[in-house]
Amino acid sequence: MIKLYFILLYRRVAEKLSLFLLNLIGYIILLSVISLITLFIYGELNYDNFKKEDRIYRMVNSITSGSKPTFYLYSSKSLLEDLKRKYPEIESTVGLYLIRDMNITSFKAQSTQNIIFFDGDFLNTFTPTFICGNISSFNQVKNVCVISKSYSKSIFGNSNPLGERLMLASKNDTIQVSIEGVIDDFQNTTCMQGDIFVKSEVEFNLNDDDVDLAFLLLKENNKIDKLNNIQAEEYEYDGVKYKEEFFFQPISEVYLKSGFLNFNFYPSGNLKLIIVLLVALLLMLLCIIFNYNFMFIVLIRARVKEFSLKRILGLEKKKILHGIISDSVLFVFIAACFAFLISKKAIYSVESLNSVLQKYLHWFNSVFVIVFSVVLIITIMLPLFYYKSIIKLKRLDRLKSSTEVKKKKIFGDIFLGVQVIVAFVLIAFSFTVKTQLQYAVYRDLGIKNRDLIIVPNDLSEHEYNVFSEELKKMSMISGVTRIGKIPPSNFPQRMTRINYTDKFILTAMLLVDQNTLETLGVEYLEGEGFQNYSDYKSYCVVSESLAKELSVDNIIGYEVKPGMIIIGVVKDISMVPARKDNFPLLIQCDPEFCKEIIINTKIEDTAIIENISTAYNSISGKDPQLTFYNEHLKSLYKEENFMLKYVVIFSTITLLLVFSGFYFYSRSIVVLRSKDIVLRKIHGASIQDIIKLLMKEYLTVFIVSIIIACLLFSYISDEWLSGFVFHIEKGIKHYVYPAILIFAILVTAVLNSVLSLAHKNIVATISNNR
Known part of the structure; x- marks a missing residue:
């Protein structure tokens, strides 16, 4: 039975192999890309995830001139001490000072590491997990540090590092610190980007009173409102009003409350833009499913005799529907298997993806299953969409010209419009990003010599x-x-x-x-x-x-x-x-x-x-x-370059999808109207006349979609550029080039469909559409 099912399935697919492969490849690519982006977003949304995250707040400084504030994360130790002394709501404060690429010497080896010096109750606030050592002994001793599990493994192997001494050396200072604890590695998606954490009581030049990052931990059942209402300092200079203030944001939400597409605090610089990209890809997946919609109709037509024979033999109509659903499930399952393997391979083999996604890899299986389930459910819904057509029509070969299918043309127009909008926005945005990055690198920096x-x-x-x-x-x-x-x-x-x-x-x-x-x-x-x-x-x-x-x-x-x-x-x-x-x-x-x-x-x-x-x-x-x-x-613009690279890839994929969407949709319209078109040819209409006739239908969809896309692109690009103090001004070319490219694809698809019909036998075409 199973063998017969696959034999019949193979025969049906072989008849429309190009259509099947195009849809399968589209599913595979988009499932892979959507899974990887979803994995990235999930990881970024878990940034700075600590045990007491609901009570930890990060201090943010703002300087406002005119109406636009500029935000900075530096602070001072003395300010943290004053806050803790004045406000009983605060349980502890922490200041972090990062020194990069310090020379570290132990009796085992030499290395270069990022060192985090901290002032305040760091261990109680961020509650790292101690593998050996403990907080109480650490707090009682000076000139001490804790190291990460991975650093301990790389330097000391399996031996116990407690009590060992490290020599920390910068350009002009050298100190010795004793290892009093080994903690589990902080997740990579935190501000704690270091393997050695040193108490700042050590006699080391730490740039006076400054700290790079400042945090406070509220006592339980207390609120931050009182601290956020501290009076700001205001003054006026040269007719411009300035306001300096600081406020506190929950560490678990600090990356989500900076305003739409505002990148001042984002760990990866482009999180919300990536979310927008994910939405765009989900829309493209719907368009792929729309293309599958046409393939589904084609496969049903190919099975008219099979369905008719099954009815004569007394097979229930619902079982016929179940068989069609099983075809859809198998199709998506095959695509998902390939997508899973490709995604995993890409994370390990593509360096830029590996550097970004490796730290989230332990979530990949769960994320992929969720994405696969959603896509599977949507795809299975398509046979239900044609339920009445399948079980009520006396002759299934009339499905292509039924009133129900004709009504669905509006859905086709909508999905084609979505494809045009997504393609336009991605192409125009990639052009904008590239132009902005070129400007950022080659703008006047006040430095004449660049060699x-x-x-x-x-x-x-x-x-x-x-x-x-x-x-x-x-x-x-x-x-x-x-x-x-x-x-x-x-x-x-x-x-x-x-x-x-x-x-x-x-x-x-x-x-x-x-x-x-x-x-x-x-x-x-x-x-x-x-x-x-x-x-x-x-x-x-x-x-x-x-x-x-x-x-x-x-x-x-x-x-x-x-x-x-x-x-x-x-x-x-x-x-x-x-x-x-x-x-x-x-x-x-x-x-x-x-x-x-x-x-x-x-x-x-x-x-x-x-x-x-x-x-x-x-x-x-x-x-x-x-x-x-x-x-x-x-x-300096690695994140933007990374984003540009993949936006260009997605734009290319989108163009292919737009072409396939226009092509198969125009083919279906041509087939639906083949009798009308052939009769026009008999009465003297030229190929150009027929092309103009079909183009009128598409132009309406195209023009409306381009107008919507221009508005959407203008908003997204303006928001993205607002993350740059120095940025380009968009011109007409950012709108014209993508529109011309998509219009060329539209014309190519329609020409191909009409010309394919022009070479068919007129008598056979009319007889097949009676």
Whole structure:
């Protein structure tokens, strides 16, 4: 019985193999993509998921000028202490300070790790699971740390690391800490992106009072309302009103309450945009099911004789329906099997997917089963949609011209419209993203020289001087210098406050060497740099925006801080990516804290890379990690590039689906109206006349869909661009190009359908439609 079923199924499919394969491939691709995106969204929605998450709040600072606020996550230890002292509702506070790529030395091995220094009751607030050690012993001792399970395994193997000592070394500080605990790994989707957690009581230079992230834990049954109503500081400068305030957001909701498509706080930068993309793909899946709808009708027509024979033999009508449903279930099951294997393979083999989705892999099976179940239920509903047609029509071959099927043309128009809308939005949006990323990388950053090579500075002062002299001998190198961190950068800026008259000015700090500004090609508006000053620590250079805020008559020679005099004003330098606004900039010369070596080359050449690597290796004994400046700029927008890559892929898939939708729908319309079309040909109508006739029906759907798509694209793209302080202005080309492309697909599909009918035998066509 089963063997006979599959033989008959094979014969039916073989008759319409191209239609079957196209639908099967569409199901497989969309099931795979929707499953992966759903997995990503599920993981992102579980960001910062802790045991006490309902009582943990993150502090957010906002500075509002005019009507638009800018948000920042840095804070200070003293502010946290004041809050805990003044408000009894607070159980504990935590400040985190991250130092990246510190050298860690144990008796076992050396490594480079991100270190999180914390101030406050970190362990009670975030409640990590202790594998060995405990909270009480940890709180009683200074100069201690806890390490993650994975780090313990990689360094100490199966031995107990408690009591072992780690040497933590940055450029100018070295301390020893004792391991007092091993905790289970924090999930990757948290702000705790480190393997070593150190109490900040250690004597280590942690940039004064600053912390990168600040949290508080409320006592049970208390509310945050009182703290969120703390009075804001307001002032006016140059006719612009400013308001500085801070507020607290629940850590479990902080990524969901930033406004639609607002990316200030998102862990992946584009979570809500990904959700929009998922909705678009679900709509495309409905369109695939719509295409399956036509295949379903075709398969029913192919089984007219089979159904008629079964009725004559007395088979119940409902059992015929059950057989058709089983065909649908088998179809989706086959597609799901392929989709499952492809999705799993993609996560492991595609590097960009692996880096994003690997941490969510343990949820994949559950997510896929849910997606598969939803798609299966929707697909099974299609036979029920044709229930009356199947069991009530005396002749099933009349199904194609029945009133019921004709009425369903409106559903066809709707689904085709959805395909056009989704395709237009995806294509136009990918074009917008690409244009914005190009603008973000190549915009004016205040740095003239861009042929720069960045080298991490692991050299001593003497080694750097020797290395610098070696490079100056090379003809293709025009300058060598050091800098704290090459701007712009994704990492938190070093900040300071300048006490000016009756208010503070919050500024970013840039640490440089004596010749850094000249090597970068910074434009001086007034004064000079540090090259002519031996006592450079007593002087500073400010940006144009800071000079305007200070608004003093003679800026050169002005004492901006006690013992620090301004010697120059430079054009604004972009310290952050295009997503964020710049703070006024204070530039200090402090070579000891410069973590990167900057090499200004005359041209980009592989020979230069080899020469630099050879010189560096001969001095330090290590191979340097070299990065071109333009590559550094592109790395600031990894998330956007990742999104662009897959939006382009989805756009391509969507175009194929749009073509298949137009093609099969136009074929069904042509078949439905074949008698009418043939009669027109007999009476002298040309192929062009018939094409115009059919195009009129499609143009209405096309035009209405494009208008809706333009409005939707305008809203989504404007919201996405609002996440960038510096962004492009959309032009007419962002709307015209996608519309032309989709219209070309429409014309191609209609032409193909009409021409296929034109080559059929007229007599046979009329007789088949009587």
